[in-house]
Every structure is written in structure tokens, then in C-alpha cells.
Amino acid sequence: MSSPSSASVSVEKARQARKVVAASFIGTTFEWYDFFIYASAAALVFGPLFFPNVSDFAGTLAAFSTFAVGFLARPLGGVIVGHFGDRIGRKAMLVFCLLCMGIATIVIGLLPTYAQIGIWAPILLVVLRIFQGIGVGGEWGGAVLMAVEYAPPNRRGLYGGFVQIGTPAGLILANLAFLSVVTFVPPEHFMTWGWRVPFLLSSVLVIVGLVIRLRLEETPVFAEAKAKASKTAERVPVAAVLRSHWKSVLAGGLTMSAPAMIGYVMIAYLLSYGVTQLGVSRPLMIGLVLWSSAVWLVLTLVFAAGSDRYGRRRVYLWGAWSGLAMVFPLFWLLDTREPWLMALGMTLLAVSMSAMYSPIAAMLSELFPTRLRYTGNSVSYQVGTLVGGAFVPIIATTLMQLTGTSASISAYMFGSILIGMLAVKFVPETSKTSLGAAD
Numbered sequence: 001m002s003s004p005s006s007a008s009v010s011v012e013k014a015r016q017a018r019k020v021v022a023a024s025f026i027g028t029t030f031e032w033y034d035f036f037i038y039a040s041a042a043a044l045v046f047g048p049l050f051f052p053n054v055s056d057f058a059g060t061l062a063a064f065s066t067f068a069v070g071f072l073a074r075p076l077g078g079v080i081v082g083h084f085g086d087r088i089g090r091k092a093m094l095v096f097c098l099l100c101m102g103i104a105t106i107v108i109g110l111l112p113t114y115a116q117i118g119i120w121a122p123i124l125l126v127v128l129r130i131f132q133g134i135g136v137g138g139e140w141g142g143a144v145l146m147a148v149e150y151a152p153p154n155r156r157g158l159y160g161g162f163v164q165i166g167t168p169a170g171l172i173l174a175n176l177a178f179l180s181v182v183t184f185v186p187p188e189h190f191m192t193w194g195w196r197v198p199f200l201l202s203s204v205l206v207i208v209g210l211v212i213r214l215r216l217e218e219t220p221v222f223a224e225a226k227a228k229a230s231k232t233a234e235r236v237p238v239a240a241v242l243r244s245h246w247k248s249v250l251a252g253g254l255t256m257s258a259p260a261m262i263g264y265v266m267i268a269y270l271l272s273y274g275v276t277q278l279g280v281s282r283p284l285m286i287g288l289v290l291w292s293s294a295v296w297l298v299l300t301l302v303f304a305a306g307s308d309r310y311g312r313r314r315v316y317l318w319g320a321w322s323g324l325a326m327v328f329p330l331f332w333l334l335d336t337r338e339p340w341l342m343a344l345g346m347t348l349l350a351v352s353m354s355a356m357y358s359p360i361a362a363m364l365s366e367l368f369p370t371r372l373r374y375t376g377n378s379v380s381y382q383v384g385t386l387v388g389g390a391f392v393p394i395i396a397t398t399l400m401q402l403t404g405t406s407a408s409i410s411a412y413m414f415g416s417i418l419i420g421m422l423a424v425k426f427v428p429e430t431s432k433t434s435l436g437a438a439d
Contacts, residue, residue: 077137
């Protein structure tokens, strides 16, 4: 029988774990809100406001190019933040990421347009997008580790799933913000000051997120590993990761690339596709993205818990097979312009996305030893989003322009999912192993 003191320690550990999971979810939600309002603005307003002297197609392409810049910066953020996260701790880096992302987002909301300061407007927009990319590039890895390293051995997938639902939760907040502005602000005001409101609201979220994160404690797994390896800590964690774990980075990154592709088709491209190609109203398209994000959020926890029971790879592959089956019907349903059929297509997309995305947090974290885990899972994840997600709006927009048919976009999605299915075959199944097995 356990003593009263050991029982009280267990209760305290469980309480702290729940606190960390809640804080990781809330903080990650706020970070993704900041990142995704940029995607909505790129699809709806950045073209005419920051690139007015080109055609609509070129302006949309330029706006989506600035969106891609954030992805290019994300691996850099993963390396920089992961380096210090592996050397000094997870908590301090999460505070840094929140400030980096939040301040950049607020400044975007105050940024003059091309009509006011000329070429400096898109230049400054790109610079701020880089800071957003650095912030979110380090955010995911730290938030995941805070949750997974606190988790009971048989619930790492579920605990990691709470970080994963921060992505659709942030997307929901971002689209609710834009939907409110689009609905209640007249079109002529939306293009002048209305679009700025969601960015400026980030100031409130930054304050709330800081209060929550400053109250967290470092994870016991990291504290123990740091104490044991105080004399052998890696001076440059990224060098050790790329030297000794490059296969895990490559396999994990390509595994992540497929759900990243699906996610950014849904988040960024379909919003633009519905408004510009189908002539559907902005409120309806934002509403469809909101609906699919809600499905994504709920099912992610279901599939994350399933990955603890059935394995990370099995859940991922189920999502991938369902994704292959729905990429062509998706656009057939959207092209009907019937709201309920469009909603059905978006739902199918969200189901596939949820199954593939849900086990990623635990899967990538379990690939690397504790002393390199922040850097390893961050670089792997950000490489995946760079390869799979960064250029999705540009590629899809260009394919539509060149071919005139959505079938080309479906074929592109089909091929991307196949790459993810091949990559996951090289990821070991680690759901039943100890988190310290790789140490």
C-alpha cells in the first residue's frame, strides 16, 4: 500500500499535469490564432492593400507568398528556440514565443498600407511575418513537450492531443474574429480599418497567455535529464539532432507534411477558392471553415486517445486512406455551391485531417532523447509544415490558373498524402515504449 505522503505526491503530480495540459492548450490556441488571422487576411485583403498595382491573380499570389514566408521562418524558430529549450528549459522558451508572436501580430494590425508608405508596406509585412514564423516555430515543440513529458505513459497521445486541438481552436477564434468584422463592419470600412481589429485583439490574448505560462513549472522529465547530463549537455543540440537523428527528422517531417497540406488547403486556399472562383460570399466560406474546424477539434481528441490504444501509425494511416478517398469528391461537392453539400465536403476533409494530425505530437516527441527532444520534434514538425503547408495556397492557386480545373488540385493533394503514407512506414511505433527509451 502507498503511504499518505506518496499518495499526496501522486495527487499533486496529477493536478500539475492537468494544469500544464490546460496551459499548453490555451497558450497554443492563442499562438495559432495569431498565425491564422494572417491566413484569413492574406486570402481576403492583403492583395489589394499591400500589392495594389498588379492583377487580381498576381496580388493574390503575392499575398500568399508573404503567408509562405512565415513557414520559411518556422524551422529557424524551431532551431533557435529548441536550442535554448533543450539547454535551459521549456517554460522560458514558451514565454519568449508568446511575446514574439503577439508583438508581431499587434504591429501588423497597426501597419500602414501601400497607399500610405509605398513599397515599405509589403517589406515590413514580410519582416513581421518572419517574427510570427519564429514564434510559432518554437511554440509547438515546447507546448507539446510540456504536455507529453507530464503525461502518464499510457496517455501521451491524449495529452499531446490537447496541444494539437490548439490548432483548430486558434483557427476557430481567428475565423470568428474575421466573421464578426465581415458581418458587422460595412465593406468600405472593412478594407480600411475593419481587418485590423482581429490583429489588435491579440494584445488581450498575449496578456492572458503570459499570466498562465509564468505560473508553470518545468517538466520533471527535463529536470531529471538535465541533472543527470549536466556535464554532457549538447552545446549545439541541432547539430547533434542532424548528426545522429537525421532519419527521424526526415521521416517525421515527411509524415507531418501530408496533414499540413490538408490543413492549409482548408485554412487558406479554400477560403480564397470559394470567394474568387465560386463567387460564394465571404461569411458563408468563413462559416464553412469554422464548421470544419469544429469537427477537426472534436475528432482530434478522439483519434489522439485512439493512438494510445491502437498505435500512432495505425491511426495516421486510417486518416491517410480516408484522405485519398475524399480529395476528388471534396471539390465536386464544393463546386455545387450548395451550402449543405459544401459543408459535407469540408467535413470529410476535417475527418481525414483529424486522424492524421492527432498522433503527431506524441509520435514526434517519442522519436528523440530528452536532451534533444525540443530541438528534434520542433525541427521535424516545422520541416513537415514547410514542405507540406508553406506553398499550398501558391501551388493550388497556380494549378487552378494553369489548368482551369479543380481536379489538378485534387491530384496534388492525392500525391502529397501518398508521400505521408510512405514516410510513416519509416517511423517506429513508440506508443508502448518509455519516453526515456531513446535517452
